[in-house]
Amino acid sequence: GAHYPLDVIAGxxxxSxxxxxxxxxxx
Known part of the structure; x- marks a missing residue:
């Protein structure tokens, strides 16, 4: 999503x- 790290963590x-x-x- 807009905040890449959170996207990676949540997947x-x-x-996102x-x-x-x-x-x-x-x-």
Whole structure:
């Protein structure tokens, strides 16, 4: 997702979604 590390750790669509939300929070 937007936040690569989270995507790797989760390895799921949910991980990508959470990474995207986190990206917006820290934007």
């Amino acid at each position: 799921t669509v949910l991980g 979604f959470l990474g995207w939300l986190w990206y917006l929070l820290i934007l």
